[in-house]
Amino acid sequence: ADRQLEQLCSISDTVRIKSGAWDVSPSGGTSSQLFIYTTLHHVKYCLPTGDTGTIRTLDNPLYAQRVVKDQLFCLDREARARVISIDTTEARFKLALATKRYGQVMKMVRHSRLCGRAIVAYLQSKGFPEVALHFVREPRTRFRLALACGNIEAAMECAFTLEQAAGEGNSREVWGQLGSEALRQGNHQVVEMSYQRTKDFDRLSFLYLLTGDTEKLRKMLKISSMRQDIMGRYHNALLLGDAAERVKVLEESGNLPLAYISAKTHGLEEDAERIKVAIETQEGSVEGLMEKVQAGDRRSGCLLQPPTPIVRENNWPTLPVQKTTLEDLEAAEAERGGGDYEEEMANGEADDGGAGAWDVDDDFGEAAGAAAGEDDDLGFGDDDMGDDWGDDLDDLGMDFGEEKAEKVDEMAGVSEMGGDFGSFKMPTAGKPPAGCWVANSSHAADHIAAGAASSAMQLLNRQIAASDFAVLKNSMLGSYLGATVSLPGLPGSGSMAIPLMRNDAGGYPGTDSLPRTSLKMKHLVAGLRMGYKYFQGGKFNDAKAAFSKVLADVPMVVADSRGEANEIKEMLEICREYITAVRIKAAMSGVAADPVRSTELSAYFTHCNLQPVHLLLALRSAMGTAFKHKNFILAASFARRLLELPDMNSERNADLRVKATKVLQKSEQMARNEHQLNYNENATFAIDCKDFAPIYAGEPSVKCSFCGSQYKDESTRNKICITCGFCVAGVDTIGLVTGV
Numbered sequence: 001a002d003r004q005l006e007q008l009c010s011i012s013d014t015v016r017i018k019s020g021a022w023d024v025s026p027s028g029g030t031s032s033q034l035f036i037y038t039t040l041h042h043v044k045y046c047l048p049t050g051d052t053g054t055i056r057t058l059d060n061p062l063y064a065q066r067v068v069k070d071q072l073f074c075l076d077r078e079a080r081a082r083v084i085s086i087d088t089t090e091a092r093f094k095l096a097l098a099t100k101r102y103g104q105v106m107k108m109v110r111h112s113r114l115c116g117r118a119i120v121a122y123l124q125s126k127g128f129p130e131v132a133l134h135f136v137r138e139p140r141t142r143f144r145l146a147l148a149c150g151n152i153e154a155a156m157e158c159a160f161t162l163e164q165a166a167g168e169g170n171s172r173e174v175w176g177q178l179g180s181e182a183l184r185q186g187n188h189q190v191v192e193m194s195y196q197r198t199k200d201f202d203r204l205s206f207l208y209l210l211t212g213d214t215e216k217l218r219k220m221l222k223i224s225s226m227r228q229d230i231m232g233r234y235h236n237a238l239l240l241g242d243a244a245e246r247v248k249v250l251e252e253s254g255n256l257p258l259a260y261i262s263a264k265t266h267g268l269e270e271d272a273e274r275i276k277v278a279i280e281t282q283e284g285s286v287e288g289l290m291e292k293v294q295a296g297d298r299r300s301g302c303l304l305q306p307p308t309p310i311v312r313e314n315n316w317p318t319l320p321v322q323k324t325t326l327e328d329l330e331a332a333e334a335e336r337g338g339g340d341y342e343e344e345m346a347n348g349e350a351d352d353g354g355a356g357a358w359d360v361d362d363d364f365g366e367a368a369g370a371a372a373g374e375d376d377d378l379g380f381g382d383d384d385m386g387d388d389w390g391d392d393l394d395d396l397g398m399d400f401g402e403e404k405a406e407k408v409d410e411m412a413g414v415s416e417m418g419g420d421f422g423s424f425k426m427p428t429a430g431k432p433p434a435g436c437w438v439a440n441s442s443h444a445a446d447h448i449a450a451g452a453a454s455s456a457m458q459l460l461n462r463q464i465a466a467s468d469f470a471v472l473k474n475s476m477l478g479s480y481l482g483a484t485v486s487l488p489g490l491p492g493s494g495s496m497a498i499p500l501m502r503n504d505a506g507g508y509p510g511t512d513s514l515p516r517t518s519l520k521m522k523h524l525v526a527g528l529r530m531g532y533k534y535f536q537g538g539k540f541n542d543a544k545a546a547f548s549k550v551l552a553d554v555p556m557v558v559a560d561s562r563g564e565a566n567e568i569k570e571m572l573e574i575c576r577e578y579i580t581a582v583r584i585k586a587a588m589s590g591v592a593a594d595p596v597r598s599t600e601l602s603a604y605f606t607h608c609n610l611q612p613v614h615l616l617l618a619l620r621s622a623m624g625t626a627f628k629h630k631n632f633i634l635a636a637s638f639a640r641r642l643l644e645l646p647d648m649n650s651e652r653n654a655d656l657r658v659k660a661t662k663v664l665q666k667s668e669q670m671a672r673n674e675h676q677l678n679y680n681e682n683a684t685f686a687i688d689c690k691d692f693a694p695i696y697a698g699e700p701s702v703k704c705s706f707c708g709s710q711y712k713d714e715s716t717r718n719k720i721c722i723t724c725g726f727c728v729a730g731v732d733t734i735g736l737v738t739g740v
Helices: 089-098 102-111 117-125 139-148 152-166 172-185 188-198 201-211 214-226 230-240 243-252 256-265 269-281 289-296 341-347 353-358 365-372 400-406 412-416 433-440 444-449 453-464 473-481 521-536 540-556 562-590 595-605 612-628 632-643 651-670
Strands: 019-022 035-038 042-046 052-057 063-068 071-075 081-085 484-487 496-499 685-687 694-696
Touching: 035 063, 052 089, 089 102, 139 152, 139 172, 152 172, 152 188, 172 188, 188 201, 201 214, 201 230, 214 230, 230 243, 243 256, 243 269, 256 269, 256 289, 433 444, 444 453, 444 473, 444 540, 453 473, 473 540, 521 540, 521 562, 521 612, 540 562, 562 595, 595 612, 595 632, 612 632, 612 651, 632 651
Parallel strands: 019 063
Antiparallel strands: 019 035, 035 042, 042 052, 063 071, 071 081, 484 496, 685 694
């Protein structure tokens, strides 16, 4: 973090960090940009970009206090002040590259001893293969880097070197790769040379066809004849539009009927007569050959001629630009804030400004000298050396120190390009919509819409303790597929996936975009209505399936307002109550012969929070069950509750009102219960969703953090909830996140 405690980056280390300090060098551009920290055995660095690396090893732990240029002021375990020398060249190089101080980068490339596979891989990963090209002298590695940065001249030079070293037969792959890159850039002269060296005659002929070089295409025809390549000869004749040559090839290859048809089609009567005689000599006949051709194709034949090329140039025309990065070593200007790196390195140890600012009376000279003489073992085989740049490039076979004095400018030709077009600066790479969705939202539906299934499942597990995601599979797939629309492209090309956003009404939201979800509040309402319909009609299995589907869809719905968020949470309670009611109704059918249990279940059934029209059905059923089993006190209670419902005043319920009144009068006369029941109508209780027993206020219970189902049995803790079917009960979480 910086001085305003704003987080710049976050890193993790396998070894505990002992201390750290910012570089406070007055020059060099590293002030408050280079963070040096120590572990048990190493001194490491960290940049605001998140890049880390190892500077040196330590014999004993040290505690960093201040960093000035290449000196680390620290304390040892005996609280003695020490000054040790550190080499921050690698960190300064990365920092200069990240902050686009290209002048300082090129000075370090020329004058510092940066080498190793790690730095080459780093430059490639950061999009600067042209810089890595200056470090490498081994031909094959240099060839790959030249292709990566599109430097055809350097790649061709390496290809010649590899061909001389390995021979023509072993360099086919190298020339093939060079030809592919040159073809991508439109440099067909290099493509031609690559095809010639790989002896790829078919592609070479097609290249001459595209460039309109019919003279060389005729040479390819002669080469095919000398190689006795029948197919190559025919193809070249076809590309040239040479009908006589094609007839000759067919005749010499023994395809006399085809040769005759071709000769007649193109009006070569003399050749046709000669071929006819040859066919008849072999006891054949030409009768019916032309009729078959005309029957298959009624259109008149025409001579195929090579197409006219778009342009007749040496190479495909391109727009040369002069980039302001690192392509021209001589034109790269050292930034004023960067300073002269050589001067900094020369004066780094002589500058005692850091010692003066240390404000300690002890003599640090002896400690500094002892520390400078220590062996910096950068090859230490610890597991926290992942970014170590000290590896030797064994396969390069060259000493970089000798090359440093020669100052070979291998990209000087690029500076001559694009002088009239001004400077060119690559635009900043944008962020894909999917990446923005994940960064901008903590809702699982937005993460699954971006394709981040793992983070979406992790969010659901943290928020509602979801565990069995097979239940959520359909709703998650719907959210993923509904966040994009596929637009067909040109014929022969693939379709384009266009992201759909829910916050683009006022214009493109940019990095603040959020996906449009396929599941809305209206879908949940439709599911509830379907469940109500099934419940009203007595189709309890279908009703349970409908309410369970609503429960599975709720985590994938993003609320548009606070009101919708509250309605979604109310729907959770409604689905839980109805699923519990359906399960109690199924249990009542299984214990119809037991008067005690059936009466208890019918009583619990009436305590489910149902709609008034459905509660009327539950009370009617419970009243009949209690009266049938002579539990008159309970029957009278159900009758009173039934008569108090508003719907009982309608004409359609007149018969039920009369029946309830009679049951109430009879029950008040008898005024006894036949059985002892586990039911107290005057006490507030929740229903155990496993054993269907009352859980009175104050009694311990296990609760599902998603749907709110409660269980009295402690064995249900950390097990899948029976009601929702995909969340773990007994886990305390933040609950459902609605997106508002």
